[in-house]
Amino acid sequence: MSAPRLFICHHILQSVPPSNLNRDDSGTPKQAVYGGAKRARVSSQAWKRAARISFAEGVPEADRATRTKRITELLAARLTGKEGLTEQQVERLAAALVEPLGIKKSAKQDDQSAYLLFFGRPQLDRIVGLLEGRMRQLADLGDEALKEEIKQLSIAEHLSKGHPAEVALFGRMVADLPSLNVDAAVQVAHALSTHPVQTEFDYYTAVDDEKDRKVEDAGAGMIGTVEFNSATFYRYATLGVHQLQENLSSAEATADTAARFLDAFTRSIPSGHQTSFAHRTLPHLVLVTLRTDQPVNLVSAYEKPVRSRDGIAEESFTRLADELTTISETWGTAPALTLATYAPVGAVQDKVTDAFGSSIPFPQLVERVRTAVAGWLASGEVR
Template sequence: MTKRLYIDVHILQSVPPSNLNRDDSGTPKQAVFGGAKRARVSSQAWKRATRLAYAQDVPEAERATRTKRISELLAGRLRGTEGLSAEQADRLAAALASGLGVAKSAKKEDQSAYLLFFGKRQLDSIVGLLDGRARELAELDDKKLQEEIKKLPVAQQLSSGHPAEVALFGRMVADLPSLNVDASVQVAHALSTHAVQTEFDYYTAVDDENIEDFGAGMIGTVEFNSATLYRYATLGGHQLHENLTDTDATADTAARFVDAFTRSIPSGHQNSFAHRTLPHLVLVTLRTDQPVNLVSAYERPIQSRSGIAEESIKRLAEEVTATAETWGAAPALTLATYAPVGAAQDKAEAAFGPSMPFPQLTERVRTVVAHWLASGEVR
């Protein structure tokens, strides 16, 4: 049996009045859980925020991109590295893109029918297949050009050498399974630990140049809520290693994912609300059996008029303990970062262990993953 390692990340984070992730009518997303309406932030929104946070410290050449414009990107490289004219580059790029076997957009011939997620270095590998023959190929007629491109392993260049972002979040190409990459990360929808009500901010804007009357230049409303959110993601160390193949890269990517997921936040209406906060608690549980989402700690919504975070931490500590005792599902290792939590301190320390500075936690994730890859042991 293949050895497995699941890195579960549990986060409790309070956000002030905000609209992190809205639906098609502009309302903050919600969900009913435990019979109560909760604030919700979709997994897609937080995955994108995490991916952007992860990429901030990645060299441009090592980053990934998600786009329909792969032909346009290839053409840019052909103009820059092969010295082709714009017309020659566009034609050759279209031929290379066709070599992937990806369906074209019905509306725009120079775009794919769907978004592709790939590494920028993988594009360089596709261009590298030309081996200095770019000008020669660009002068061929359409039929001969397609015949020459079919001889090149274009699709294989997107099937290996994945950047960390693709290795983490995966790639799905429905009509070309050979390009699929199994994601090593799963992200849950963030839910408030308590019931919420949506509120409305009525705002006006003044026309600075209006000296004729005192009316507003614009009037509107924006919906918002505030919440203490339970956030959860799990990273399969074994799948990450399969995608990246390199041991050091796997350990480094795992640690950096935990950092990016923790520090990221969706940007919806951020200029209006300045909602960026840091968590009350980051709990990392490493397991070798299966991932465990602990949202059931909040199936009964918290009710309080004197703060939510402390009770949320207490509930999570109780859930960790109960899950281990009831199901025999104790983590192989637990790491945590949290501030002093008042009356919940004893329960927090018993369930999570002592708090450590967050940079130390991410470094421990790195060393634990590296050791597991080398020995199969979690310690």
């Protein structure tokens, strides 16, 4: 018999005005063909990073995770000024602490790793704490003796436990050292527009404020173009509560992290060209379904693209309501709990209410999710 599982599926409809949230290598807003129509797309990596940054804003700086190639530099910063170590001794000890991990070094920077590592700042503090009271003694050892002493500290073990919530949510993969891998509790889909989208161009000019127009030409100091589009996006992410619990080893932390992820993912938005477009909006709809069978992405609601000259959001609501109802009836797998926050949606209000239930204020929705997760962890039931 398989272990109990609980998935929190996040379904969001959000309209974004002219913007370039996530561009390709030529500066064009990313796109995808779905259902035979070209859609606006924001990559999962872009929205995942935005959600991670939003999540971290509620965490004290010292307790946050970081993704970097500079683990040696961060360790050196923690060793600096301790027990009278010289700069050379600090660098030597920091390098010695990283060496047992077997992480490949960058070909360009010897003091950096070849790839980004994701870990918690408190984990580094605990590693440095292993040297407390004997830093000078270790720094005076020869290379081989120092290496043998550091081996006894089980550095990898300390990076494999006590994960911050960010690492527990988004996981970690280190090809060189599988023991450091952490299975992600969160999966994020590429956001797609519910309708066809065409890319447009903004031709802009910039004025040289110091140009003397009495003696110089009156032309612009700079001209250029930037590509943009506007779209109503369907966004989706799923959180495996059972995996999050395994990563965090605390029921209270799991329930709190699940609730905070919902808030962070909902409010987050990629920052591409944000100064030019001021594109930050809040969703029309936040739909949360808790499932004990498997996660279900409802993007198939938009396989046939929405086409309208009188607004996209209302029809997008209807499609999503129909898809949730159809999947539940066809497969016999209705969610264990459905919660939603949305604004009034005119003529389709009854259909939306039947599928999603009555709208509740978003702060209340977040607390309901927190309570449901805590209850499931305690009793195995979703209420």
